[in-house]
Amino acid sequence: MQGMIDVFNQLKPSIPYILNGVWVTLQIAFFSALFGFILGIILAIFKISKLKALSLFARFYTSIFRGTPLIMQLSLVYLALPQLFHFDIEPLTAAIITFSLNSAAYMSEIIRSGLNAVDKGQYEAGKALGVPYGKLMLDIILPQAIKNILPALMNEFITLTKESAIVSTIAVTDLMRRAEIVSANMYMYFPPMIVAFIVYYCLTMILTFIGSLIERRLGRSD
Template identity: 65%
Template sequence: MNLDFTAILPSLPYILKGIGVTLKIVIVAGLLGFAFGIVLAIFKISKSKALNWFADAYTSIFRGTPLILQLMIIYYGLPQLIGFEIASYTAAVASFSLNSAAYISEIIRAGILAVDKGQKEAAMALGVPGERMMRDIILPQAMKNILPALMNEFITLTKESAIVTVIAVDDIMRRSYIVGGDQYRFFEPLIFAGLIYYLLVISLTMIGKVVERRLRQSD
């Protein structure tokens, strides 16, 4: 076995800088996907058939096609239509947020439908407007129920962010690959990248458990 992890020690700071790039993509895409996911979830439970159709069609398309295909269409294909190139970071955030919105919308929809109908009936009896009822009564209760599922989606997004290496984003994975190419030894830097992703996932899992515990205590 020709393994020597000490050979990549000088390159570790370079690889570690990729954590910031990865987290920046994941956080921005996660927030945008969450916001759009709420809109789609509301569309899905709306009385408007047009909104229902749009939300269902959107979800079907983005859940039914590979994420890497969506990423490459936005980065390589879209410039053909709009006439100018899209920055790799922008393409990564756009594809991840659009894809996450489809999954998050289903999670939120399920959470909204799981809220006791009595809450809605009581709000209507008190004359609470529909928009305010959704914002102040229904959504907060739904969020408590779907937090574990949302955290799982965020964790999945963190791991899947590694595919941005195909469009030359200098994230953890690409930096590890570059180090491997420079030193003609890929196993060590890629294992190190795997360790970073594993620690990120473990950290997110712990944060999710803490938040979930606090929400339960606030009930």
């Protein structure tokens, strides 16, 4: 017992270094969710489009990113494509691009279901009033859909926060990577990893609580 206490005392100076990785983790999750959301809207509109080519493209895109491992996608963006096309890319940039593209596939399905859930009368009323399709979608249909699917979008953000740990494989100094560095320096994995484990859990619980608040708020506003 005393030995374990001594180990954690030895870890104390490194805890701020590990905790600073939270901001990198949240940065990846935030920007990936933002860009994934924007691309997801475009893909969702393509999926419900009457133009067969757009619908097929969006569904093929989704099948690619949902049907392959995320870590493989990350390796392609960070290692394979730069080697093939002779360009350099920062690990953090590669992580955000990969997670954005991956998240867009999942968000497009969430948004598509939200768009399909909007009363068809809204579409017909907009067309009867001569509202252009783009304006109809952006000003009338999409806001209603987003309100209905906001809890699901929040869950996607929580998932991104947890899955971002794999960016440690390409040397992004996020929470997980910093815990690994401290573990290697200490020649002991349990103390740094349990700190990272607790921080990830706390982050998830906080985001889940925020998501619950949003869901209750939306429920009261109906």
